[in-house]
Structure formats: C-alpha cells, structure tokens
Amino acid sequence: xxxxxxxxxxxxxxxxxxxxxxxxxxxxxxxxxxxx
Numbered sequence: 001x002x003x004x005x006x007x008x009x010x011x012x013x014x015x016x017x018x019x020x021x022x023x024x025x026x027x028x029x030x031x032x033x034x035x036x
Contacts (some may be wrong), residue, residue: 002027007034 004024010017010033024031 001029003032004028005034007036010023010035022034 003008006021006024008017021031023033
C-alpha cells in the first residue's frame with residue numbers, strides 16, 4: 001500500500017496544489033493532505 005503525505009500552508013490553495021493532489025491520488029492508495 002502506497003501512502004503519500006502532502007504538507008503545506010496552502011495559503012491560498014492554488015490550481016497547482018490541486019493538480020499535485022490529483023496526481024498523487026492516481027499513484028497512491030492513500031493520500032493525506034496536512035495543512036499547517
């Protein structure tokens with residue numbers, strides 16, 4: 001099982017962030033987005 005953790009402030013959340021999250025969903029079984 002592949003798990004990806006994508007951490008960042010996301011202030012503001014951009015289309016680039018969303019693109020990375022979507023790509024991670026395609027290659028991993030589980031994606032965690034950590035907002036800090």
